[in-house]
Amino acid sequence: MSRRVLVIINCSRRKSVRIELVKERLGLVPGFDLEREDEYVSALSDLMRPALDMYDGPEFRILRRFRSCVNVFVLSARYGIISGERWIIPYDAYLGSTNETVLSKWMAYGNPDMNELVSSRWDYVIIRLTKTYMRYFRRLVHDPCGLGSEIHIITGRGRYLNCGNVIYHYVRGPGDSQSVLRKLLAETCPSISNYSK
Structure with missing residues (x-):
């Protein structure tokens, strides 16, 4: 039986x-x-994409290669918690430029995939959130330690969760974090051997 992997x-x-x-x-x-x-949505329906395809940062390019063996959830500045497969509009928002009133907006209109995230039990969890996004994540998810049996956090510094099942991977910058993410995904998805650095 294959492991249930969450990113x-x-x-x-x-x-x-x-x-x-x-x-x-x-x-x-x-x-x-x-x-x-x-x-x-009505005006932009032809420009919509699944979140995993809409976001085009370097880490998302890595995740797309492994999409067949991992479940990706995104903490979106616009939507809150969404599945990587949820279709979204293109937008421009950054949590560092707002305040915590965005939490009440997410509660009223967003977080469409929160229940799927927290009600599932994952075998292997990789969390790659910046410090700002981690702060919001901890406000949204009441028991992040309970998400999975083994949790890997890729971060620049700090200890965000006090759980016995957390392994920290400290990185120096974006290139470093992409490398660690690729390595962790390759270990969890050995069947996908065709990945490039």
Whole structure:
């Protein structure tokens, strides 16, 4: 029986859809205004993608190679907790530029995949969140230590969870974190041997 592998990562600023196209069509770029989602979905339906394909940072490119053997969840500045397979609009939002009122907006309109994340028991968990996003994650997920049997956290510094089942991987920068993420994924998905550095 194969292991249930979970990756939790924050959204990336880089998207696979040009933000200029969105601005041309709407006259603005959606941000934290999640209450207008239906209006934006209607206007941008042809530009929507699954989250794993919409976010185009380097770590997402790595995750796409392993999508057949891992479950990816994203902490999105716009949506809160979403599955990597959830279709989303292109937007521009960053948690470092807002305050904690975004939590109440997520509770009212967002976090569509929170229940799936917390009600499942994962065998192997990889968490790759920046310090800012980790702070919000800990506010959203009440028992992060209970997510899985073995939890790996890729971080620059700090100890974010006090659990006996956590292994920290301290990295010096983005290139370092991509390397650790690739290594952990290769160990959990040995059948996917065709990955490049």
